[in-house]
Amino acid sequence: MRGLVIKNTGSWYSVKTENGQIIESKIKGNFRLKGIRSTNPIAVGDYVKIITNQEGTAFISEIEDRRNYIIRKSSNLSKQSHILASNIDQAFLIVTTNYPETSTTFIDRFLAGAEAYRIPVILVFNKIDLLSQDELHYQKAMINLYENIGYKCFEIQANAKEATPFNSNLLKPLLKNKVTLLSGNSGVGKSTLINALLPHIKLRTASISNAHNTGIHTTTFSEMLEIPEGGYIIDTPGIKGFGTFDIEKTELTSYFKEFFKFSKHCRFSNCTHTHEPGCAVRKALEEHYIAESRYNSYLSMLEDKNEDKYRAAF
Numbered sequence: 001m002r003g004l005v006i007k008n009t010g011s012w013y014s015v016k017t018e019n020g021q022i023i024e025s026k027i028k029g030n031f032r033l034k035g036i037r038s039t040n041p042i043a044v045g046d047y048v049k050i051i052t053n054q055e056g057t058a059f060i061s062e063i064e065d066r067r068n069y070i071i072r073k074s075s076n077l078s079k080q081s082h083i084l085a086s087n088i089d090q091a092f093l094i095v096t097t098n099y100p101e102t103s104t105t106f107i108d109r110f111l112a113g114a115e116a117y118r119i120p121v122i123l124v125f126n127k128i129d130l131l132s133q134d135e136l137h138y139q140k141a142m143i144n145l146y147e148n149i150g151y152k153c154f155e156i157q158a159n160a161k162e163a164t165p166f167n168s169n170l171l172k173p174l175l176k177n178k179v180t181l182l183s184g185n186s187g188v189g190k191s192t193l194i195n196a197l198l199p200h201i202k203l204r205t206a207s208i209s210n211a212h213n214t215g216i217h218t219t220t221f222s223e224m225l226e227i228p229e230g231g232y233i234i235d236t237p238g239i240k241g242f243g244t245f246d247i248e249k250t251e252l253t254s255y256f257k258e259f260f261k262f263s264k265h266c267r268f269s270n271c272t273h274t275h276e277p278g279c280a281v282r283k284a285l286e287e288h289y290i291a292e293s294r295y296n297s298y299l300s301m302l303e304d305k306n307e308d309k310y311r312a313a314f
C-alpha cells in the first residue's frame with residue numbers, strides 16, 4: 001500500500017494511505033537509504049510503501065524518490081544529518097518588522113538557502129497592527145525590494161478577527177493542495193498563524209509549543225498538519241533556515257537571484273564580488289540596482305564560507 005508519512009515520533013511513523021486511513025508503521029531493521037547518512041531514514045513528506053506482517057504490524061518497505069528534502073546537521077564533526085521533511089512545495093517565511101525585528105540578514109540567508117534547495121518562498125510580514133507609520137513605510141520599502149527580486153510578499157495580522165483586510169485567510173488560497181513549510185524566528189507568530197488557519201488543531205499546536213518551551217520537545221518529532229481544503233503545513237520546530245554547507249563560494253551568487261544578471265558581466269567568471277577589478281555586481285551596487293542590505297547579507301554568507309563556520313549554521 002502507498003502512503004504519505006505525516007508524522008514521525010522517533011520509532012513510529014504515521015502513514016496516511018490513499019484511501020485516507022492512517023496506519024502507524026515501523027521501519028524494517030535493515031532499512032537503508034543509498035547516499036544519505038542520516039539519523040532517520042524516513043521523514044515527514046516521504047511517500048512510502050507499507051506491508052503488514054502476520055502479527056498485523058505495518059512496516060515501511062520502500063521509499064519513493066524525493067523531490068527535495070531539508071536536513072539538519074547533527075553536529076559539526078559528525079557527517080550525520082537529520083532529515084526534517086521532504087517533498088516541500090513552498091516555504092512561508094514569517095517575518096516581523098518589529099516585535100521582534102527580523103533582520104534582513106536572516107531573511108536573505110533563508111532565501112539563499114531556499115534557492116539552493118529550489119524551494120519557492122513567500123514572505124509573510126506579520127503583526128502589521130503593531131507598526132508605527134514610519135515602520136509601515138519601512139516595511140513597504142522592504143516589500144518593494146523583495147517583490148522586485150521576485151518574491152511574493154503579504155502583510156497580515158495573524159491574530160486578527162474576521163473584519164480586518166489583513167486576516168490570515170489571505171494566505172489560504174496559496175496553501176491549497178501544497179506542502180508548505182512554515183519558518184521564522186521565534187515570536188513572529190507562527191503558532192498564532194497555524195491556529196488561525198487550522199482552528200481544529202488548536203490544542204495540539206498549543207501543547208507542541210508548550211512542550212518545546214520546557215525542553216521536553218525532541219527534534220526527532222515533526223509532523224504535517226492537514227488543511228481541510230487540501231494540502232499540508234509542515235510544523236517542524238526549530239527550522240530557521242536551510243543548511244548551506246554544500247554551497248560552493250562561487251555558487252553563492254546564483255542564490256542571490258538579482259545578482260545574476262550582473263555577475264555574468266564580471267571580468268572574471270569566478271568573481272566573488274568583493275575586491276576583483278571589473279566587478280559588475282559592485283558597480284550595480286554603487287548604482288543602486290542592488291540593495292546594500294542584500295549585498296551585506298551576501299558578504300556575511302561569504303564570510304562564513306571563508307571561516308568554515310557555515311557548517312554549524314542552520
Ligand code: GDP
Pocket residue numbers: 126127128129130156157158159160184185186187188189190191192193
Ligand atoms: P511563534 O514563536 O512564531 O510561534 O509566535 P507566537 O504565535 O507564539 O506569537 C508570539 C506572540 O505574538 C504571541 O503573544 C501572539 O499572540 C503575538 N502575535 C502573533 N501574531 C500577532 C499579530 O499579528 N499582532 C499582534 N499584535 N500580536 C501577534
Ligand code: ZN
Pocket residue numbers: 263266267271272273274276278279280281282
Ligand atoms: Zn563580480
